[in-house]
Amino acid sequence: MLQRIQTIYLLIALVSAGVLPFIFPLWTTASGNGFMFMENLGYIVLFGLSATLSLVSIVSFKKRKSQFVMGRLNIILNLILLGLFIFRSLNLSGETNKDLVISEKGIGMLLPIVSIVFLSLANKAIKKDEDLVKSVDRLR
Numbered sequence: 001m002l003q004r005i006q007t008i009y010l011l012i013a014l015v016s017a018g019v020l021p022f023i024f025p026l027w028t029t030a031s032g033n034g035f036m037f038m039e040n041l042g043y044i045v046l047f048g049l050s051a052t053l054s055l056v057s058i059v060s061f062k063k064r065k066s067q068f069v070m071g072r073l074n075i076i077l078n079l080i081l082l083g084l085f086i087f088r089s090l091n092l093s094g095e096t097n098k099d100l101v102i103s104e105k106g107i108g109m110l111l112p113i114v115s116i117v118f119l120s121l122a123n124k125a126i127k128k129d130e131d132l133v134k135s136v137d138r139l140r
Contacts, residue, residue: 004125024111025107026108053070
């Protein structure tokens with residue numbers, strides 16, 4: 001159901017986990033090459049699972065409880081991915097010597113944060129829908 005706001009939030013989370021990693025590099029190496037997520041099998045699996053969970057959650061709009069659980073699992077998955085990026089960025093050298101090329105952190109490292117924010121908003125809307133349905137069932 002595209003008219004529900006949580007579907008829009010889940011769609012944005014799907015785009016940030018499934019499309020944007022192909023566009024934005026995670027970081028730039030000291031040689032000037034952008035490091036894409038496709039160069040590491042762990043990042044491929046984590047981004048793929050996150051995109052798949054978002055897509056399955058969009059499709060299962062009639063099962064709000066399972067949709068909520070999948071959103072929580074997706075948030076945990078993105079937190080793991082964000083933790084790996086933070087660990088990598090702390091180990092990534094940031095040279096300041098004028099003779100060396102400076103390695104930079106890329107905008108692709110922020111994609112799990114975008115996913116987490118929109119998944120949290122989707123879970124909040126799902127919870128709101130579930131509470132509304134429960135309140136209507138009480139009146140019957």
